[in-house]
Amino acid sequence: xxxxxxxxxxxxxxxxxQKTHFDxxxxxxQYDGSLMALIHRFKYKRKMQLARPLGRLLFHAFVSYSELxxxxxxxxxxxxxxxxxxxxxxxxxxxxxxxxxFFPESGCPCPDIAYDGKILKRIKNTHSQTSLxxxxxxxxxxxxxSLNPDSRVQGKTVLIIDDVCTTGSTVNExxxxxxxxxxxCVNVLTLARAA
Numbered sequence: 001x002x003x004x005x006x007x008x009x010x011x012x013x014x015x016x017x018q019k020t021h022f023d024x025x026x027x028x029x030q031y032d033g034s035l036m037a038l039i040h041r042f043k044y045k046r047k048m049q050l051a052r053p054l055g056r057l058l059f060h061a062f063v064s065y066s067e068l069x070x071x072x073x074x075x076x077x078x079x080x081x082x083x084x085x086x087x088x089x090x091x092x093x094x095x096x097x098x099x100x101x102f103f104p105e106s107g108c109p110c111p112d113i114a115y116d117g118k119i120l121k122r123i124k125n126t127h128s129q130t131s132l133x134x135x136x137x138x139x140x141x142x143x144x145x146s147l148n149p150d151s152r153v154q155g156k157t158v159l160i161i162d163d164v165c166t167t168g169s170t171v172n173e174x175x176x177x178x179x180x181x182x183x184x185c186v187n188v189l190t191l192a193r194a195a
Contacts, residue, residue, distance in 0.1 A: 020168065021175035022160070022186045024068060027193035028061035031164055035192050039163055043091050055098025058161070058191050062099075063106055068187050071159035073114045074099075077174055078145065080125040091163045093117050095191065119151040119158075120174055137169040145174055147181040154182030165190040 029035045042050040062068070076092035084090055096115060124144040147153070158178050160171050165188065175186040 018168075021172050021179050022188045025165065025168065025171065025188040025190070025193070026061065026065045026068060027165060027190045028057050029192050031166070031192035031194045039192060043087075043163065046088065048089075048094075051094045052098050054163075054191060055095045056102060058095055058189065059099050059102045059106070062159075062189055065189075068159065068189065069157050069185060071113055071187070072156040073116050073119065073153070074159045074161060075119045075174075075178070076117055077160060077162040077170060078117070078120050078122040080122040080144075082125050083122075090117075092161050095163065096161050116151075118148050119153060120177060121146050121148055134167045134169070137167050141169045141173045145177050147177050151181065153178055155184050156182075157185040158183045158187070160186065160188045162188070162190045163192070165193045167194075 031039075038050055038054065041047040042054060074096065076090060076096050079087070079090045096117075099115070122144055123146045126140050126144050160174050160178075162171055165171060168188075171188045171190070175188065178186045
């Protein structure tokens with residue numbers, strides 16, 4: 001995210017100075033104000049009716065960013081089974097589940113993209129990332145994911161979906177797993193990104 005909307009699009013400082021395993025990351029908006037409030041209500045207050053409008057917002061971002069190549073498969077960031085049990089749902093999966101309804105009305109030329117919520121598994125129940133520093137987040141999420149042995153990502157373009165990108169540690173770890181599994185290109189799309 002850039003502090004100013006003026007000027008041409010360019011690679012941000014974080015991506016220039018830090019090693020990332022994903023090829024491109026885009027977000028529907030900045031993680032503040034109304035968007036942050038909506039995500040919090042959806043995620044922590046279980047306002048499930050927000051899945052559809054948030055899904056539509058993310059879908060709109062998906063069709064708007066022409067620099068994101070058409071993926072072969074879309075993968076939500078997985079939650080650990082104990083996290084799903086506690087929360088009751090995986091927010092990234094729930095938002096993504098709404099997309100099937102949006103393809104026909106959008107005129108998007110790629111309605112047959114596979115969605116696979118089982119490619120990645122969360123094998124480590126990590127602490128909440130909310131109050132952790134960038135380095136603590138990176139260490140907390142290390143080795144938290146694995147590739148399902150039945151997954152076929154070799155040579156594919158994969159799009160990772162998540163609700164929020166704060167430091168990028170989570171999506172970067174997911175991208176590393178996918179690239180190690182043979183994915184050619186891994187991009188990320190989130191609802192919101194912290195500035």
